[in-house]
Amino acid sequence: MIHIDRSMVGLAAATLILAAAGGFVPDWLAFILTLALAKALVVQGVVLQMRAGLVSFGQGLFFCVGGYAVGMGGHFFGINDAPVLLLAGALAAVALAAVLGLLMTRYRDIFFAMLSLALSMILFGVLVKSSELGSTDGFNVHPATFFGLSFKTEAYKTALYLLTVLLAGGGALVLHLVHHSGLGRMWEAIRENEIRVEYLGLSPRWLLYANYLLAAAFAALGGGLTALATGHIDPEMSFWTTSGEFVFIALLGGTSHVAAPMVAAVLFAFVRTYAIEFTPHTWQMILGFVLLGIIVFLPKGLWSLVRSEKRAKA
Amino acid sequence: MTTFYAIFIDGMIYASWLFLVAAGLTVIYGVMRILNMAHGSFYAIGAYCAASMVGWYFSDFDGNPYLSYLLLIGCALVAGLVVGVVIEQGLLRFMYKRNELLMIIITYALLLILEDTTKLAFGVDPYFTYQPYALLGRSDIGGLAFANYDLLLVAVSAIIGLGCWLVLNRTHVGKVLRAVIHDREIAVAMGVNVRLMFAGTFIVGTTLGALAGALTAPSISVSPGIGVEVIVLAFAVVVVGGLGSIEGAIVGALLVGMTRSLAVHLAPQIELFVIYGVMSLVLAVRPQGLFGRTLARKI
Amino acid sequence: MSTPILQTKSLCRSFGAVTAARDLDVTINPGEIVGVIGSNGAGKTTFINMVTGYLPPSSGQILFEGRSILGKPPRAIIRMGMARSFQVAQLFPELTVLENMLIALVAAEGPRPSFFLPMASAKRMRQAKELLAEFGVERFGDSVVSAVPQGARKLIDIAMALISTPRMLLLDEPTSGVSVEEKFGLMDTVMRAVRHHGVTVLFVEHDMEIVERYVSRVLAFYSGEIISDGTPAQVFADEKVRELVIGHGHGTEKKRNMA
Numbered sequence A: 001m002i003h004i005d006r007s008m009v010g011l012a013a014a015t016l017i018l019a020a021a022g023g024f025v026p027d028w029l030a031f032i033l034t035l036a037l038a039k040a041l042v043v044q045g046v047v048l049q050m051r052a053g054l055v056s057f058g059q060g061l062f063f064c065v066g067g068y069a070v071g072m073g074g075h076f077f078g079i080n081d082a083p084v085l086l087l088a089g090a091l092a093a094v095a096l097a098a099v100l101g102l103l104m105t106r107y108r109d110i111f112f113a114m115l116s117l118a119l120s121m122i123l124f125g126v127l128v129k130s131s132e133l134g135s136t137d138g139f140n141v142h143p144a145t146f147f148g149l150s151f152k153t154e155a156y157k158t159a160l161y162l163l164t165v166l167l168a169g170g171g172a173l174v175l176h177l178v179h180h181s182g183l184g185r186m187w188e189a190i191r192e193n194e195i196r197v198e199y200l201g202l203s204p205r206w207l208l209y210a211n212y213l214l215a216a217a218f219a220a221l222g223g224g225l226t227a228l229a230t231g232h233i234d235p236e237m238s239f240w241t242t243s244g245e246f247v248f249i250a251l252l253g254g255t256s257h258v259a260a261p262m263v264a265a266v267l268f269a270f271v272r273t274y275a276i277e278f279t280p281h282t283w284q285m286i287l288g289f290v291l292l293g294i295i296v297f298l299p300k301g302l303w304s305l306v307r308s309e310k311r312a313k314a
Numbered sequence B: 001m002t003t004f005y006a007i008f009i010d011g012m013i014y015a016s017w018l019f020l021v022a023a024g025l026t027v028i029y030g031v032m033r034i035l036n037m038a039h040g041s042f043y044a045i046g047a048y049c050a051a052s053m054v055g056w057y058f059s060d061f062d063g064n065p066y067l068s069y070l071l072l073i074g075c076a077l078v079a080g081l082v083v084g085v086v087i088e089q090g091l092l093r094f095m096y097k098r099n100e101l102l103m104i105i106i107t108y109a110l111l112l113i114l115e116d117t118t119k120l121a122f123g124v125d126p127y128f129t130y131q132p133y134a135l136l137g138r139s140d141i142g143g144l145a146f147a148n149y150d151l152l153l154v155a156v157s158a159i160i161g162l163g164c165w166l167v168l169n170r171t172h173v174g175k176v177l178r179a180v181i182h183d184r185e186i187a188v189a190m191g192v193n194v195r196l197m198f199a200g201t202f203i204v205g206t207t208l209g210a211l212a213g214a215l216t217a218p219s220i221s222v223s224p225g226i227g228v229e230v231i232v233l234a235f236a237v238v239v240v241g242g243l244g245s246i247e248g249a250i251v252g253a254l255l256v257g258m259t260r261s262l263a264v265h266l267a268p269q270i271e272l273f274v275i276y277g278v279m280s281l282v283l284a285v286r287p288q289g290l291f292g293r294t295l296a297r298k299i
Numbered sequence C: 001m002s003t004p005i006l007q008t009k010s011l012c013r014s015f016g017a018v019t020a021a022r023d024l025d026v027t028i029n030p031g032e033i034v035g036v037i038g039s040n041g042a043g044k045t046t047f048i049n050m051v052t053g054y055l056p057p058s059s060g061q062i063l064f065e066g067r068s069i070l071g072k073p074p075r076a077i078i079r080m081g082m083a084r085s086f087q088v089a090q091l092f093p094e095l096t097v098l099e100n101m102l103i104a105l106v107a108a109e110g111p112r113p114s115f116f117l118p119m120a121s122a123k124r125m126r127q128a129k130e131l132l133a134e135f136g137v138e139r140f141g142d143s144v145v146s147a148v149p150q151g152a153r154k155l156i157d158i159a160m161a162l163i164s165t166p167r168m169l170l171l172d173e174p175t176s177g178v179s180v181e182e183k184f185g186l187m188d189t190v191m192r193a194v195r196h197h198g199v200t201v202l203f204v205e206h207d208m209e210i211v212e213r214y215v216s217r218v219l220a221f222y223s224g225e226i227i228s229d230g231t232p233a234q235v236f237a238d239e240k241v242r243e244l245v246i247g248h249g250h251g252t253e254k255k256r257n258m259a
């Protein structure tokens, strides 16, 4: 029933190549890629919402929940296995989203944007005041095991890199199916005309609820991986500027293909690494101008360049 | 009893500050339907201009200290005007046709640009300009000492609120603005120069933002990041009150200010939480905010 | 007699000072083709909005096949078997016509679409193309809706409504925004499809000639009230209708223009 298309083959191949590269890429590069792909997972969720016409300025909420779940699992519950911690984070985020979604699915447009922002700031406020969790400083994350196996420094980084590549690639494959499924296309339909969706006999709120939960799960996975990679978590993960960065990367890549968030996140990570080194006080300014440029010249994101080139060739 | 006084007066002071910060945001949204993420940056710019100018006035210039208040307000007006004109004419007027959601993202880009511009212009070290704050001394109310500067802010805030209300409800310009707010298409059909109204509104909005920053500068350390902190608070206030409504912003500021003051005095660990808690609660009960209107789409 | 397919009892609705519906008592039996006439603002759309659950009435009863539908959202009423089209076609403007149809087909299969099976299955593609052919708009299949002419959009809007296989269909001005030359062609297409599916129809129309041609019964709305209800001949002969509705509408003028 599921048709395997070119995108899926390409994604699988890219995932395998990236995974194989894990054996010989230098440490610093593996680290940047791990962080970028973890971020890409979060951005996948943001894109999922954008396809439904919603922009969240508070996806940091679930990113943070995923991160703290990993940190707290190790600190307070003695759970140290990465896959278990990540799963716990995703479940925690989905549970939270299941409650918040009841409220959030009533909102659209700027109200959704603002309310998501406010909710993430509530978590920020709570964490800043929680001295048990290190307040503004956060705390360090215990090194994790992978399916019961523990690794030393070098191998640990490689293992984490592999896990991230597999999750990002696998996640993208799943989302590729979702985007083209009946449910996925229905989200686009909501973005286009919610009244018609209602008049086709469907509940827009139920559809958006599903969307919200899925996006939360992806954000938590990204947050968990980020926590493992940096070995540290703090409330900043839930601060709204963190969420703003996710929105930026989502717009940079565009929403038309699941590979776009990954390409955009990697690009973002590299440009940032160099920009911060050379011009520390103009990084945000660059982002701002790029964002305006995208909105004016490439409203469908960088991926539209790939698309139109393909069409021109064909 | 003392606690009650303290809670009430602190609440009033905080509410006035919140209203100052939120007024420009709600005015711009009300007329232009732009939820301006860069509003906090105007606040920051106003604060930096005022802090640096007043700092220079006191250190290098031996004038009458009371003139520093004029300088404070003058800085805000000039900064707000310049920034407002540049941004409206240079960027926003080309973007008006875009939808509200995209406008948020555009103003977010603006925020990113302005944040770094401020850092480049004023550096990253904090500015302290306590003189105008200290100059007015303190008053004793019910056995508690309050800074007169803070109490003065309550009055200033009330004047600005009243001024906005009067302009909107008692002047010809206000009548035209209300027509634009009520139905933009009809206003255009009636021959209203919407572009002019937009430009004017935006400049007034940025100036209000800069003024809020300038008036706050003497009581804080002006450093990078103040704009970002402020914008989220301002959002909370206008969303509680109902986006675009001046009355809403007043009531929202009072509600948020009083609640926070209660929390600060009785349960300080939930201080930050409580602001957004109020906001979520109001929205859960009244999605459009206390004074917001809902419009069902006509089909 | 069988149960009416749609019945309203003392249906009222006001918007502030405007009364858009006053004591509407309408009974429609299965198989009827009913035309609704009335000048702009008479309350025709409001009536359709209320019986499809988009607007709650201020007071009154609405029964679909004998069951009350008050308080039910449009999606529930659609699933009971009553669909509608819109005065301004409600489509998904940035998606292609084919995608619009596919989405409607997915929706018709149930309220919880699959999250992994592709929307564009071979079966649905075939069904969608057949439907587009039935409405004579297959040539627009791959165009995005926003690039398709008005008349075709109205047809697609109606086709989407029919996908849920309703027993009753409410058409809100199916020919508005369509050029005079195209109107009859469009109505022929629609009525053929409707008869093919055996649907009871109520449609709002300004052009009296079209009303006369297709309907067995006419309801005349004026200022939120039904001032006349009967066969086209009866209603058109009614003094009040001639004065308040036809005199204001553009139906007669157009008739003259066409002749």
Ligand SMILES: Nc1ncnc2c1ncn2[C@@H]1O[C@H](COP(=O)(O)OP(=O)(O)O)[C@@H](O)[C@H]1O
Pocket (backbone or CB within 6 Å): B296, B297, B298, C015, C018, C019, C020, C038, C039, C040, C041, C042, C043, C044, C045, C046, C047
């Ligand atoms: N959502 C609404 N809000 C306020 N007034 C409305 C609304 N919908 C309809 N009306 C008013 O109700 C009356 C009937 O409108 P409508 O049913 O659209 O008329 P028709 O379809 O016959 O042209 C009009 O005066 C219209 O302005």
Ligand SMILES: [Mg+2]
Pocket (backbone or CB within 6 Å): C044, C045, C046, C087, C172
């Ligand atoms: Mg109508």
